[in-house]
Amino acid sequence: MEDKSSTAKQAQRPFVLGIETSCDETAAAIVSADRQVLAHRVLSQIDDHAEFGGVVPEIAARQHISHLDKLLESLMKDADLGFDDLDAIAATTGPGLVGGLMVGVMTAKAISTASGKPFVAVNHLAGHALTVRLVEDVSFPYLLLLVSGGHCQILAVTGVGEFTRLGTTIDDAAGEAFDKTAKLLGLGYPGGPAVEAAAREGRAGRFKLPKPMVGKPGCNFSFSGLKTAVRRLAEECVAVEGVLTIKDRNDICAAFQQTLGDCLIDRLRNAIAMFRETAGSGAFPLVVAGGVAANSYLRGRIEALAEQEGMRFSAPPMSLCTDNGAMIAWAGLERFLVDPAINDMDEAPRPRWPLDDDAKPMVGKGKKGAKA
Known part of the structure; x- marks a missing residue:
């Protein structure tokens, strides 16, 4: 020991x-x-x-x-x-x-x-x-995909406290989509690992789901419509078979996970092009972080994208x-x-706190400030 x-x-x-x-x-x-x-x-x-x-x-x-x-x-x-x-x-x-x-x-x-x-x-x-800088010698700048239960953003990270948001979700986060899909299909909580496990046993090609924002300019995400499509698909299976079978669940999970991965990759391709407009064409790090980064399927697809784009893939260990x-x-x-003289004793807890100071609400007036 x-x-x-x-x-x-x-x-x-x-x-x-x-x-x-x-x-x-x-x-x-x-x-x-x-x-x-x-x-x-x-x-x-x-x-x-x-x-x-x-x-x-x-x-x-x-x-x-x-x-x-x-x-x-x-x-x-x-x-x-x-x-x-x-x-x-x-x-x-x-x-x-x-x-x-x-x-x-x-x-x-x-x-x-x-x-x-x-x-x-x-x-x-x-x-x-x-x-990622705790576990690897990753220098600034780098492109970051931050995906978790409450957040889905693509940011250019140029220093400690220096973040520029390139894209964000206009409705639900990727992790939230996983959790709600799992709840809808009766897979329990937390939803991410449950959906990933079911997807391993499923056939993604059986069902076709919509890919919100794919093919559009920019780097923003949308997953609300994808969740709705999953619910309708499950209802159709029940209407035909009288029950949602284990095979149905596994195939729906496989289709959902693959579709969400397609959305992430499409948005990241656009973000890489935007990032290189200012950072240049070097082999900069492409970093993925947040709870959804623990999904081995999505992690593998993002790592493959980094290789295709001549970037260095980096991610924290699963833990x-x-x-x-x-x-x-x-x-x-x-x-x-x-800043060794730092002391934030006057700072109060903030339910909303975007990384980039220029963040604006994507929808509505945002009286409470931009959503993180």
Whole structure:
């Protein structure tokens, strides 16, 4: 077993603690400047939300309150460090479920105040966007596909805190489409892994589904119509056979996954052309991050696209694709290295917090600000 005490002593400072409570994972980690994860803990709430078919915000917040203190105590023991040994405390401050965000931010600020260490407010999406730099030597600029349960964006990343949005979803995120498809077909929660598993046993060519936005200019996505088509397809199968069979489910999942992949690839091709207008024609990294990046089928298709386009494919390991504390600690460390005098104690939890400051609502007046 690895000697955590020895690892911490050999690691390069600064050390940053990251806390993640934006949705249904209670997570924390400590990372060092030389890309070592000194300790990492994730407490999943899947069982607490499974019977509802999705995340219930009130339950998520209560679970964070119940478990975060003990999780942090165990984390510090794993790293054999005290709070005074840290150089900064980071926490997801948005976007996300505001009840959960409040738990993590207030806990982080309390530790910051007690230890005299600076508090770093981290955008959850920046955590996903920068995670690849924790595990690989990926330099700026790079093109990023960020796909998760709540977000689907293509961004040019030119530095820490420097993001230009090239495309986004005009309705639902890719991960949300997976979850709702799984719920519709009775596959349970979380939907992404369930749909992927069913798709492996299915035949995608049996059904044809619409490919929203494919062939159109720009890089925006739309998945609402695809979900509706899946529902109608399932209803047609039931009308013909009297029941939705396992074969039907598997074939629908295979068709859905392939169609969603076609949409991602089409939008990415356009984004690569746009990215190269400013970045040039070099072998820049094409990075995929977020929970949907854990889907091996989609990951494989994006990697193949990168090879075709002469780009270098990069992605975090599967364990760091879904929400975790290491990505928040690393994003906080990156900000701390840029500005060692940073202290975000005045920052409050933000349910909406787009990565690019110029973001505008895609639909409606957006009185609460642009959706992340």
